[in-house]
Amino acid sequence: MAFEKVKRSDNYSEWYNNLVKNADLAEHADVKGCMVIKPYGYAIWEKMQAQLDKMFKQTGHVNAYFPLLIPKSFFEKEEKNAEGFAKECAVVTHYRLKVDENRKIIVDPEAKLEEELIIRPTSEAIIWNTYKGWIQSYRDLPLLINQWANVMRWEMRTRLFLRTSEFLWQEGHTAHASSEEAIIETKQMLEVYADFAENFMGVPVIKGVKTENERFAGAVETYCIEGLMQDGKALQMGTSHFLGQNFAKAFDVKFQSKEGKLEYVWATSWGVSTRLIGALIMAHSDDEGLVLPPNLAPIQVVIVPIYRSDEDFDKISMAVNDIKKKLEFLGVSVKYDNRDTHKPGYKFAEWELKGVPLRIGIGPRDLENGTVELARRDTKEKSVVSIEGIDQHVKQLLEEIQNSIYKKAFTFRDSSIHEVNSWEEFKDVLENKGGFISAHWDGTGETEEKIKELTKATIRCIPLDSKLEDGTCVFSGKPSKQRVLFAKAY
Amino acid sequence: MAFEKVKRSDNYSEWYNNLVKNADLAEHADVKGCMVIKPYGYAIWEKMQAQLDKMFKQTGHVNAYFPLLIPKSFFEKEEKNAEGFAKECAVVTHYRLKVDENRKIIVDPEAKLEEELIIRPTSEAIIWNTYKGWIQSYRDLPLLINQWANVMRWEMRTRLFLRTSEFLWQEGHTAHASSEEAIIETKQMLEVYADFAENFMGVPVIKGVKTENERFAGAVETYCIEGLMQDGKALQMGTSHFLGQNFAKAFDVKFQSKEGKLEYVWATSWGVSTRLIGALIMAHSDDEGLVLPPNLAPIQVVIVPIYRSDEDFDKISMAVNDIKKKLEFLGVSVKYDNRDTHKPGYKFAEWELKGVPLRIGIGPRDLENGTVELARRDTKEKSVVSIEGIDQHVKQLLEEIQNSIYKKAFTFRDSSIHEVNSWEEFKDVLENKGGFISAHWDGTGETEEKIKELTKATIRCIPLDSKLEDGTCVFSGKPSKQRVLFAKAY
Numbered sequence: 001m002a003f004e005k006v007k008r009s010d011n012y013s014e015w016y017n018n019l020v021k022n023a024d025l026a027e028h029a030d031v032k033g034c035m036v037i038k039p040y041g042y043a044i045w046e047k048m049q050a051q052l053d054k055m056f057k058q059t060g061h062v063n064a065y066f067p068l069l070i071p072k073s074f075f076e077k078e079e080k081n082a083e084g085f086a087k088e089c090a091v092v093t094h095y096r097l098k099v100d101e102n103r104k105i106i107v108d109p110e111a112k113l114e115e116e117l118i119i120r121p122t123s124e125a126i127i128w129n130t131y132k133g134w135i136q137s138y139r140d141l142p143l144l145i146n147q148w149a150n151v152m153r154w155e156m157r158t159r160l161f162l163r164t165s166e167f168l169w170q171e172g173h174t175a176h177a178s179s180e181e182a183i184i185e186t187k188q189m190l191e192v193y194a195d196f197a198e199n200f201m202g203v204p205v206i207k208g209v210k211t212e213n214e215r216f217a218g219a220v221e222t223y224c225i226e227g228l229m230q231d232g233k234a235l236q237m238g239t240s241h242f243l244g245q246n247f248a249k250a251f252d253v254k255f256q257s258k259e260g261k262l263e264y265v266w267a268t269s270w271g272v273s274t275r276l277i278g279a280l281i282m283a284h285s286d287d288e289g290l291v292l293p294p295n296l297a298p299i300q301v302v303i304v305p306i307y308r309s310d311e312d313f314d315k316i317s318m319a320v321n322d323i324k325k326k327l328e329f330l331g332v333s334v335k336y337d338n339r340d341t342h343k344p345g346y347k348f349a350e351w352e353l354k355g356v357p358l359r360i361g362i363g364p365r366d367l368e369n370g371t372v373e374l375a376r377r378d379t380k381e382k383s384v385v386s387i388e389g390i391d392q393h394v395k396q397l398l399e400e401i402q403n404s405i406y407k408k409a410f411t412f413r414d415s416s417i418h419e420v421n422s423w424e425e426f427k428d429v430l431e432n433k434g435g436f437i438s439a440h441w442d443g444t445g446e447t448e449e450k451i452k453e454l455t456k457a458t459i460r461c462i463p464l465d466s467k468l469e470d471g472t473c474v475f476s477g478k479p480s481k482q483r484v485l486f487a488k489a490y
Numbered sequence: 491m492a493f494e495k496v497k498r499s500d501n502y503s504e505w506y507n508n509l510v511k512n513a514d515l516a517e518h519a520d521v522k523g524c525m526v527i528k529p530y531g532y533a534i535w536e537k538m539q540a541q542l543d544k545m546f547k548q549t550g551h552v553n554a555y556f557p558l559l560i561p562k563s564f565f566e567k568e569e570k571n572a573e574g575f576a577k578e579c580a581v582v583t584h585y586r587l588k589v590d591e592n593r594k595i596i597v598d599p600e601a602k603l604e605e606e607l608i609i610r611p612t613s614e615a616i617i618w619n620t621y622k623g624w625i626q627s628y629r630d631l632p633l634l635i636n637q638w639a640n641v642m643r644w645e646m647r648t649r650l651f652l653r654t655s656e657f658l659w660q661e662g663h664t665a666h667a668s669s670e671e672a673i674i675e676t677k678q679m680l681e682v683y684a685d686f687a688e689n690f691m692g693v694p695v696i697k698g699v700k701t702e703n704e705r706f707a708g709a710v711e712t713y714c715i716e717g718l719m720q721d722g723k724a725l726q727m728g729t730s731h732f733l734g735q736n737f738a739k740a741f742d743v744k745f746q747s748k749e750g751k752l753e754y755v756w757a758t759s760w761g762v763s764t765r766l767i768g769a770l771i772m773a774h775s776d777d778e779g780l781v782l783p784p785n786l787a788p789i790q791v792v793i794v795p796i797y798r799s800d801e802d803f804d805k806i807s808m809a810v811n812d813i814k815k816k817l818e819f820l821g822v823s824v825k826y827d828n829r830d831t832h833k834p835g836y837k838f839a840e841w842e843l844k845g846v847p848l849r850i851g852i853g854p855r856d857l858e859n860g861t862v863e864l865a866r867r868d869t870k871e872k873s874v875v876s877i878e879g880i881d882q883h884v885k886q887l888l889e890e891i892q893n894s895i896y897k898k899a900f901t902f903r904d905s906s907i908h909e910v911n912s913w914e915e916f917k918d919v920l921e922n923k924g925g926f927i928s929a930h931w932d933g934t935g936e937t938e939e940k941i942k943e944l945t946k947a948t949i950r951c952i953p954l955d956s957k958l959e960d961g962t963c964v965f966s967g968k969p970s971k972q973r974v975l976f977a978k979a980y
Contacts, residue, residue, distance in 0.1 A: 029620065031607065034557035036620050039635060042554045064532045067524035068558075068609070068640055068656050069580070075587070076595050087587040090559070091597050092609070094581040095644040097565070105566050107581050107606055116597055117521065119558070119582070119609075130519065130526050139831070145529060150558055150640065154585040166558050341629070 007287045012231040017160070019281060023290045023354050026160045026277075033158050033165030037274065040354065041161075043298035044277055045168065049148065051200050051295075052170065052272070055192050061144040061172060066126050068150075069117035074125040077250045078218060088154035090119040090165075119152040124218055124243070124269055127173045128251040135175060135265055137256045142185070143175040161278035162235075162490050169273035175265045177255065179244070182266035186242040189270040190223045193238035201276065202293035202406040203227045203283045204413045205237060206436070206485060208461025213445050219269075220244035226460045226485070228413045229282040232434020234460045234487035237279050240270035278490075283409050284378075290355025291378050293405045294398040299335045301327060301394060302356045304347045306363035313338075316362055319387065323360070323372075326391040332398065352377060357401050358394065378405050419483070426474050426486075430455055436487045440480035442473035451475055457486045497777045502721040507650070509771060513780045513844050516650045516767075523648050523655030527764065530844065531651075533788035534767055535658065539638065541690050541785075542660060542762065545682050551634045551662060556616050558640075559607035564615040567740045568708060578644035580609040580655075609642040614708060614733070614759055617663045618741040625665060625755055627746045632675070633665040651768030652725075652980050659763035665755045667745065669734070672756035676732040679760040680713045683728035691766065692783035692896040693717045693773045694903045695727060696926070696975060698951025703935050709759075710734035716950045716975070718903045719772040722924020724950045724977035727769050730760035768980075773899050774868075780845025781868050783895045784888040789825045791817060791884060792846045794837045796853035803828075806852055809877065813850070813862075816881040822888065842867060847891050848884065868895050909973070916964050916976075920945055926977045930970035932963035941965055947976045 005022075006015040020026055025041030028034075037045065053063070069092060096111030120126065127145075134140060152166045161167075172189060176182040190207055197205045205225035215222040219241035227237045245264040248254070253265045284291040294300050303324065305316040317338065324334045335356075337347050344361070351359055361373040372390065375382045378401055385393055416435025420426045429437055441447060441459065452458050462484045471480045495512075496505040510516055515531030518524075527535065543553070559582060586601030610616065617635075624630060642656045651657075662679060666672040680697055687695045695715035705712040709731035717727045735754040738744070743755045774781040784790050793814065795806040807828065814824045825846075827837050834851070841849055851863040862880065865872045868891055875883055906925025910916045919927055931937060931949065942948050952974045961970045 027620075027623075029557045029616070031557045031559050031561060031616070034559065036557065037555040039552040039554045043552065045555075046553065062529040062533065063536060064529045065527040065535075065658065067519045067521045067526065068642065069521050069524065071521060072587070072595060072597070087589075087598075088585065089587055090582045090607070091584040091587065092580045093583045093597070094606075095578065097562070097577040097579055097581065097608070099577075105562060107562070107583070108577075116584075117580070118587070126519070126521070130517075133517075152558065168555065 005287065008230060015287070016278075016282060019285055019289060020160045025281075025290075028158070028160065033155050035158075035160055035164045035166070037168075040298065041277060044280070044292070044296060045274055047296045047298060048196075048200075048276060049170075052192075052196060053146075053148075055196060056146050056170075056172065059144075059188060059192060061146045061174075064145050064147060065149070066123050066130060066147060068120055070120055070123075070126045072116045072118055074129055075118065077129075078125060078247070089121050090152050090154060092117040092119065120149070121151055121153045122269075122271075123147065123149070123151075123171055124173065124247050124267075125251075128247040128253060128267070131173075131175055131265070132251050132253045135253055135255050138177045138258050141175055141177045141255060141265070142181065144172075144185075145174065146170055146172045159278070159490075161274055161281070163275075167274050169271050171271040172269060174268045175248075175253070176268070177257065177263075177266070179266050182244075182268050183242050186221070186223060186240045186268045186270070189268070190225065190238075190240040193240065193270070193272060194225050196272075197225055197227065197237055197276075197279075198406065200293065200295045201280050201283070202295070202402060202409060203237070203279060204406065204410040206461065206463050208463040208466075208485065210239075210461055211445070211448060211459045211484070213448050214459065216241050216269075218243055218246050220246070223464075224461050226436075226487075226489075227279055227283060228409075228416055228435060228487075229279070229490070230412070231282070232416060232488075234436065234485075234489040235275075235279050235282070236460070236489065237276060238270070238272040241268060243267035243269060284405055285355065288349075289353030291405065292355035292357060294357045294402045297355065297357050298333065299351075299354075299356050300332050300398055301334045301358045301360060302347075302351045303334065303336045303360040303362065304344050304351070305336075305338060306344045306361055312364045315364070315367055319367055320362060323387065323390055327394055330391050330395050332391075332394060348375075357398060360394075376401060378408075417485075420474060421471075423474055427455065430457055430486075430488070434488070436460065436485045438483045438485055439474040440471035440482070441484045442476045442478035442480055444476075444478075447473060447476050447478075451486070456488050458489055460485045460487050460489060495777065498720060505777070506768075506772060509775055509779060510650045515771075515780075518648070518650065523645050525648075525650055525654045525656070527658075530788065531767060534770070534782070534786060535764055537786045537788060538686075538690075538766060539660075542682075542686060543636075543638075545686060546636050546660075546662065549634075549678060549682060551636045551664075553637065554635050555637060555639070556613050556620060558610055560610055560613075560616045562606045562608055564619060565608065567619075568615060568737070579611050580642050580644060582607040582609065610639070611641055611643045612759075612761075613637065613639070613641075613661055614663065614737050615741075618737040618743060618757070621663075621665055621755070622741050622743045625743055625745050628667045628748050631665055631667045631745060631755070632671065634662075634675075635664065636660055636662040649768070649980075651764055651771070653765075657764050659761050661759060661761040664758045665738075665743070666758070667747065667753075667756070669756050672734075672758050673732050676711070676713060676730045676758045676760070679758070680715065680728075680730040683715050683730065683760070683762060686762075687715055687717065687727055687766075687769075688896065690783065690785045691770050691773070692785070692892060692899060693727070693769060694896065694900040696951065696953050698953040698956075698975065700729075700951055701935070701938060701949045701974070703938050704949065706731050706759075708733055708736050710736065713954075714951050716977075716979075717769055717773060718899075718906055718925060718977075719769070719980070720902070721772070722906060722978075724926065724975075724979040725765075725769050725772070726950070726979065727766060728760070728762040731758060733757035733759060774895055775845065778839075779843030781895065782845035782847060784847045784892045787845065787847050788823065789841075789844075789846050790822050790888055791824045791848045791850060792837075792841045793824065793826045793850040793852065794834050794841075795826075795828060796834045796851055802854045805854070805857055809857060810852060813877065813880055817884055820881050820885050822881075822884060838865075847888060850884075866891060868898075907975075910964060911961075913964055917945065920947055920976075920978070924978070926950065926975045928973045928975055929964040930961035930972070931974045932966045932968035932970055934966075934968075937963060937966050937968075941976070946978050948979055950975045950977050950979060
């Protein structure tokens with residue numbers, strides 16, 4: 001390929017940017033901070049959406065759609081969050097353009113809105129304002145609603161998929177009659193996210209709780225899944241918030257309980273975004289390009305014909321069509337790359353760059369022998385196998401690739417969790433090894449903040465499986481009951 | 491049900507609003523001009539999306555995502571459209587809020603954008619600005635891209651689904667190396683829309699071309715499908731535009747042709763929106779509520795148990811689970827309404843209101859006889875059928891209902907096309923019969939405009955199958971070569 005390749009070991013960040021560009025996943029738009037998700041990148045998002053949507057529905061959720069624009073005053077109702085909420089928002093102030101005397105398009109000064117409207121940075125406010133009309137009695141509960149939408153947070157320093165002003169996501173917003181039920185929901189969705197990350201994205205995650213500093217402003221408790229990228233940095237891949245009665249109080253949403261009492265409704269919200277595409281890239285890909293787990297690959301198998309004569313091409317195509325049909329019958333997505341404009345070598349490199357999990361090469365000699373050549377994208381292993389039974393073989397191999405990608409990431413992640421017991425060790429590991437640091441912390445926001453200032457490492461989470469043990473804070477030396485996970489993060 | 495019911499014959503418009511509300515499809519948001527699409531309404535949209543998306547992909551299209559916000563200057567590039575384009579747009583002027591000294595949230599005056607950004611009313615501008623970077627040679631063509639997105643056009647008088655400031659839609663934007671290819675694409679997508687409208691929505695449509703007055707500002711030719719609602723008004727259900735080289739010229743998108751010449755790219759765009767849900771409601775529903783064609787019904791069959799004792803309920807439930815499993819195996823979506831909070835009569839009325847095509851009632855006597863009672867939503871016919879073979883029977887019945895709904899709408903539509911040859915007749919038919927008026931027109935925008943002013947009727951389209959015949963304009967008496975279709979429209 002004519003693409004400039006950058007190695008991960010040389011410049012991880014440039015490697016990432018190059019890969020996103022060369023694999024045709026996305027690009028920066030001519031609108032500050034925004035991205036264009038190109039068809040191949042969007043196809044990955046569609047696979048993610050389809051699977052997540054299925055999992056949401058299996059757990060009893062339905063989809064709905066709420067307005068893009070939120071009146072400014074709604075944010076004021078979130079009293080508690082007035083200081084904490086994200087203020088970097090796009091603000092709509094006018095509703096009309098006009099053509100002036102010089103045939104220039106200008107904003108019509110007479111079309112100024114009485115109240116400014118904010119493009120949703122997240123939808124709790126507009127949704128809880130709506131739920132007020134939907135909930136009167138315990139019979140109306142629970143509400144288990146999800147929304148697929150675009151949201152906007154004005155970002156100054158952007159990175160394709162990882163941090164852009166506009167991004168796509170899903171946001172679940174549920175309403176419950178009791179605190180217990182809402183907490184069960186919060187944890188259930190965390191499990192759904194972890195299941196998706198591990199079994200579809202092939203990315204092992206640590207499930208945990210955020211510290212107060214890192215918690216969503218409107219939440220009582222924020223749960224998260226944290227993944228580890230190949231450069232040793234952590235990436236928050238999804239959050240699930242137990243919102244208590246905060247939004248019900250802000251928007252005055254009460255219900256009559258079974259006992260006839262009027263009570264505030266309990267809430268959760270949870271979301272994952274196109275950021276997951278960034279995680280997918282950074283967790284598995286290599287210097288040759290993208291490595292996609294079969295469960296999320298838009299194309300799972302690409303077939304490349306190798307031929308000199310038209311006659312050979314026709315023979316190969318006949319055999320390929322047969323193989324393709326068999327594979328598709330098993331639910332495998334197959335592309336036959338029969339372009340006559342490019343040589344096989346070019347095609348091999350292109351599909352490698354695009355991370356197609358399995359390549360089938362087939363030439364006249366193969367046809368004679370009744371075989372094809374298989375090439376795995378993840379390990380680059382090649383094997384020659386019989387055309388007979390190829391469908392079952394490929395299906396098994398795709399499962400093996402899925403597992404193998406996960407295992408590789410798991411081994412890397414597990415060897416990157418470092419137990420650390422002194423400040424010197426902390427700094428040394430952070431600088432020389434990266435990854436997660438498991439260390440005692442005194443539980444104060446001050447210490448957390450100082451560590452962040454000094455090292456850029458943040459507390460990613462208090463892992464759910466973290467054992468209680470007496471220790472002393474790695475920074476302040478004060479007593480601690482539990483280790484937490486630090487890391488530099490995206 | 492405790493709902494207030496309005497008859498179509500009493501007040502069609504109120505009947506519509508009531509139905510949308512009572513069937514839980516959508517509601518007005520507390521944001522001017524915007525709607526909340528409730529789960530049941532959104533489920534219909536999901537069915538529409540799934541089918542359309544499949545048809546787009548079958549015709550070679552892929553999805554992508556382009557930014558929500560468009561710099562104002564982009565609109566100026568559409569020189570030709572400067573006068574014609576929709577100016578009622580939401581304008582973003584600031585990118586930050588702040589909390590002032592009184593703890594009030596205000597727009598930060600220091601965060602004013604240098605250039606205002608417009609929330610997309612449609613995406614030609616941003617997409618053609620992007621295509622410029624994607625197209626160099628004929629080898630890069632065609633680009634066959636679709637986007638599922640929200641768009642915004644500031645509307646003063648809104649109607650749920652039919653006309654709201656924000657709505658959901660898909661917009662296809664394709665780029666071609668020749669005029670011929672682009673025209674074929676434009677027509678192909680019109681056929682896809684007509685196929686969808688007729689075979690999935692059950693709404694017969696007239697395919698035609700818009701007059702210059704009604705044409706999309708940036709288009710050379712606008713094709714449309716027009717449906718007829720039960721009140722005799724027409725509804726534009728989808729448009730497909732041949733854009734010529736207008737956008738390529740506005741955004742300077744050229745390609746090197748096979749012959750090595752630099753040429754402007756040819757374009758199409760096409761879209762349908764959540765407006766189709768409004769069309770679906772208005773085309774088929776009756777005074778009892780929604781009537782959904784099986785092909786787009788989120789729930790195709792509802793099963794209601796009729797019992798007195800817990801013992802009976804358990805027996806019925808066992809039989810129902812078996813029936814449900816069999817139906818689901820055939821791809822039928824089934825809901826077992828086993829709520830113990832409501833009586834069968836209430837449930838019957840609720841599912842009628844929500845338009846579920848087929849209801850199965852089953853009581854202890856039915857069990858003894860090995861039968862169930864089927865009730866069709868569309869004709870309200872009931873029949874008692876054997877449980878044995880129920881799955882095949884239901885599947886056939888659903889197909890019959892789909893056909894029957896279409897036929898009913900077709901008969902109504904066909905009896906509502908009136909050939910008219912004088913201005914008196916024109917006014918009489920319009921006032922007393924409604925529907926489409928097929929009349930000669932002199933081809934001038936002035937006549938079209940005058941007729942609109944006098945009668946509110948517009949030229950819906952010049953039907954593709956309209957024969958050439960000599961005649962005189964129904965209004966001006968000038969010569970005409972072809973009849974066109976007039977109607978009052980939504």
